[in-house]
Amino acid sequence: RKEVEQDPGPFNVPEGATVAFNCTYSNSASQSFFWYRQDCRKEPKLLMSVYSSGNEDGRFTAQLNRASQYISLLIRDSKLSDSATYLCAVNEDSSYKLIFGSGTRLLVRP
């Protein structure tokens, strides 16, 4: 079983839709959590860190549920430019080992 798991999608949604992704992790001692965005044939770039209290950045909201060991990303009012692969990443306990999920592909159609 992978340490960090995501639904690969693709999620195919119309512009303006709200879409949510989940990411589960297996190590209960994990301490840091992130969402990255990756465009085709490019390097991943940080979208947002995920804090215990949840955090929001414009149309994007990230949540952490430690009890159920998952993080989520909510995108409101989807834009065509949101089409990309979204990767979650988890830092395991105190080892600085940063593990990624396999990514969820989002396609936003006109």
Next chain:
Amino acid sequence: NAGVTQTPKFQVLKTGQSMTLQCAQDMNHNSMYWYRQDPGMGLRLIYYSASEGTTDKGEVPNGYNVSRLNKREFSLRLESAAPSQTSVYFCASSIGQQEAFFGQGTRLTVV
């Protein structure tokens, strides 16, 4: 602002050849990482270095070696390349457990 720099950007190797992928960061980060990315597999951690002088195995270390030459540089070596090592390789760096920043990747093909 160079950030994380990887060389080369593209490489074709024959089976059995060796090569070293270079990575350097100018952000004074203490942690560095090597990942490979295959279609549908996301990023898989090969090796990481929490600080200068230390290296640890990640999820898929077999067939690779690494060297943390100094705080800036972290190299990945393929001693005897195999077709299964055809992939895109990303180097990344971070301050401790804060967000990681990535290089632009090395596209490696082993024939």
